[in-house]
Amino acid sequence: MWKWLTTLYHRLGSPKWFYQITGRWLPWFAISALVLLSVGLVWGLVYAPMDYQQGNSFRIIYLHVPSAILAQSIYVMMAIAGVVLLVWKMKMADVVAQSMAPIGAGMTFMALATGAIWGVPTWGTWWMWDARLTSMLILFFLYLGLIALREALKPQEVAAKACALLAIVGVINIPIIKYSVDWWYTLHQPATFTLTQKPAMPASMWLPLLIMVLGFYALLGWSVLLRARAEVLLRERKSGWVRETLEKK
Amino acid sequence: MTPKRKKKLALIGLMLSALAIAVGLTLYALSANINLFFAPTQIVQGEAPLDREIRAGGMVVDGSVQRDSDSLNVRFAVTDYNAEIWINYDKILPDLFREGQGVVVVGRLNETGEIVASQVLARHDENYMPPEVAAALEAAGQMPDHSPFRNQAPQNQY
Numbered sequence: 001m002w003k004w005l006t007t008l009y010h011r012l013g014s015p016k017w018f019y020q021i022t023g024r025w026l027p028w029f030a031i032s033a034l035v036l037l038s039v040g041l042v043w044g045l046v047y048a049p050m051d052y053q054q055g056n057s058f059r060i061i062y063l064h065v066p067s068a069i070l071a072q073s074i075y076v077m078m079a080i081a082g083v084v085l086l087v088w089k090m091k092m093a094d095v096v097a098q099s100m101a102p103i104g105a106g107m108t109f110m111a112l113a114t115g116a117i118w119g120v121p122t123w124g125t126w127w128m129w130d131a132r133l134t135s136m137l138i139l140f141f142l143y144l145g146l147i148a149l150r151e152a153l154k155p156q157e158v159a160a161k162a163c164a165l166l167a168i169v170g171v172i173n174i175p176i177i178k179y180s181v182d183w184w185y186t187l188h189q190p191a192t193f194t195l196t197q198k199p200a201m202p203a204s205m206w207l208p209l210l211i212m213v214l215g216f217y218a219l220l221g222w223s224v225l226l227r228a229r230a231e232v233l234l235r236e237r238k239s240g241w242v243r244e245t246l247e248k249k
Numbered sequence: 250m251t252p253k254r255k256k257k258l259a260l261i262g263l264m265l266s267a268l269a270i271a272v273g274l275t276l277y278a279l280s281a282n283i284n285l286f287f288a289p290t291q292i293v294q295g296e297a298p299l300d301r302e303i304r305a306g307g308m309v310v311d312g313s314v315q316r317d318s319d320s321l322n323v324r325f326a327v328t329d330y331n332a333e334i335w336i337n338y339d340k341i342l343p344d345l346f347r348e349g350q351g352v353v354v355v356g357r358l359n360e361t362g363e364i365v366a367s368q369v370l371a372r373h374d375e376n377y378m379p380p381e382v383a384a385a386l387e388a389a390g391q392m393p394d395h396s397p398f399r400n401q402a403p404q405n406q407y
Contacts, residue, residue: 049380051377051379051380052378052382052383052384054345054373054377087257087261088254121344122343122344124344124370130285169264172268172272183280184280185286185288187285187353189375191375192376202382
């Protein structure tokens, strides 16, 4: 298993292999994203029970929590890709990081927006400068900074290194987001899901949420692969294999 | 791993830990400002400034809500299970406001030690449940605790 993983890792490091292998993965990600998201959405928005205090407005959790989880884990993945680029000089890591940045920014925006919409009926305000909301806003600006930095620097290798460094430095913000609700008094409630305790909601509520989270991850895989494959073709446009694949189509 | 890569990896690790310490110390130094609200105990002990806009948070004391019959004026007490503080408010309360529920109020502390609020926000907890489950738990006296002051709170008070 370990050997298989290391071979896969080295193969994915080559642009040509990356393009071929991920081409086979694409339909699986696409199908699982579509199935999981449609099941999760209908289950969560229609069939899951409503909350005893918040009523139906609680259902926005089925968009808010998955987007917030993705916003943070995409950033961690980008930081890991940054380490791989800086230490092992694997250029494909940079392609993946570049493909992830706009999706991460979109997820962070979605978490902030759904949180604001949720805040109006429950808290009575759509924004409060509490530690959780503010650190999440900082994450959004980090994503925007990563996108801007990439556009601002030339040549590509310099931009890649700078973005990798910024991604690694910014990873400090992730534990701050995660533990903000435990370290300080905030308006935002503590986490409903932790690895150590059973969820603070019944299975009829958390099962559709789990399906939504998996669906969001499948959607992430699908969209990142689509973007990364296009970027590989663009970066390798002068090589023979790209010309061959494009001619075949 | 080649020595050069090892060195680079160590350098990144060193940079991250130095940064984490710096950020950690800054956040620790600023923690009084990062806390969104003062707990009633802090206000009673005089940590909150008089006549300046502050935020206070706590649980609405059961049976403390007094509504004026001919205006929106409302008075209620907020507690962290250690000290209590009275709040005066004259606007519309959020839907989730009720006795035993967490709130954050924005307002000014006056000389009598009461807060004149300009805004009341409801704070909800991380426990979600269907109405039937909530009714069953309530009947059995097993309702989970809603307070941000969990460590001081007597278990299952509400």
